[in-house]
Amino acid sequence: MILPVSTLFNAWFLAVLWVLGLPLFAVAHQHVLSRGAADTPAVALTFDDGPNPDATPQILTILEQAHVQATFFVVGRCAQAYPDLIARMVRDGDAVENHSWGHEKTVLELPRAFRRSLQRTARAIEAAGAPPPRYFRPPYGAYATWTVKQAQSLGERVVRWSVPLSGDWRQPGTDIIVQRSLAGVKSGGIVVLHDGDEGKLCAGTPACDRRQDIVATARLIGELQARHFRLVTIPTLFEEHPVSRNVARDPVPNHLRVDRSGHDGSSA
Numbered sequence: 657m658i659l660p661v662s663t664l665f666n667a668w669f670l671a672v673l674w675v676l677g678l679p680l681f682a683v684a685h686q687h688v689l690s691r692g693a694a695d696t697p698a699v700a701l702t703f704d705d706g707p708n709p710d711a712t713p714q715i716l717t718i719l720e721q722a723h724v725q726a727t728f729f730v731v732g733r734c735a736q737a738y739p740d741l742i743a744r745m746v747r748d749g750d751a752v753e754n755h756s757w758g759h760e761k762t763v764l765e766l767p768r769a770f771r772r773s774l775q776r777t778a779r780a781i782e783a784a785g786a787p788p789p790r791y792f793r794p795p796y797g798a799y800a801t802w803t804v805k806q807a808q809s810l811g812e813r814v815v816r817w818s819v820p821l822s823g824d825w826r827q828p829g830t831d832i833i834v835q836r837s838l839a840g841v842k843s844g845g846i847v848v849l850h851d852g853d854e855g856k857l858c859a860g861t862p863a864c865d866r867r868q869d870i871v872a873t874a875r876l877i878g879e880l881q882a883r884h885f886r887l888v889t890i891p892t893l894f895e896e897h898p899v900s901r902n903v904a905r906d907p908v909p910n911h912l913r914v915d916r917s918g919h920d921g922s923s924a
């Protein structure tokens with residue numbers, strides 16, 4: 657099977673992180689959020705890589721009809737292209753947070769370029785009527801000490817996830833996305849889904865096809881509510897139910913958890 661160049665590059669990128677990772681990321685790990693308080697029966701649904709005019713409105717409608725809020729880690733160039741979707745998120749009470757300007761491999765960037773990416777995205781988010789972002793989810797979940805410090809200096813805390821990624825971007829089937837997401841969910845959990853594809857402006861093309869995520873969203877909401885979890889945004893999870901740093905951290909650096917959770921690093 658011939659793998660797309662982007663997939664091979666992403667695999668290489670994750671391999672480099674794996675080899676260099678522990679010493680490079682150990683310090684930064686102390687400041688990266690990955691789950692909320694374990695004694696709070698709340699779970700945060702998060703959507704990365706959009707907004708995307710094909711899928712995002714449908715996801716927003718599902719959230720609205722279920723009377724729940726979620727968090728959208730948006731890519732800046734998409735926020736700039738589709739400000740009406742950002743405005744709708746705000747009206748609905750959803751949180752709009754930072755996922756870089758162009759879904760870059762940020763740890764490979766120059767510090768100045770990384771800072772510009774976050775600032776440019778924040779400006780696009782604010783221009784669409786949303787509050788300044790206070791959280792940053794690094795593309796591919798990859799971070800380094802300096803990227804965490806830079807994000808914090810801009811008022812944005814770095815957040816990843818607690819539930820192992822379902823591989824939803826590969827469209828494995830709604831059943832699998834739901835099963836994998838539910839298998840790892842606990843109180844204070846953070847679930848990742850995707851309403852776009854690495855911030856591509858791909859409306860009307862297969863790259864923007866997120867039908868499985870749309871159906872999975874509706875099913876996950878029902879399943880999580882049946883388990884008596886309250887669905888909250890990332891700001892609510894961390895600000896209304898503050899956790900000690902030790903609770904928020906994983907015992908294993910999170911970037912090393914990427915491959916172990918069955919994720920090849922090609923998305924998130």
Ligand SMILES: [Zn+2]
Nearest residue numbers: 704705795924
């Ligand atoms: Zn992403």
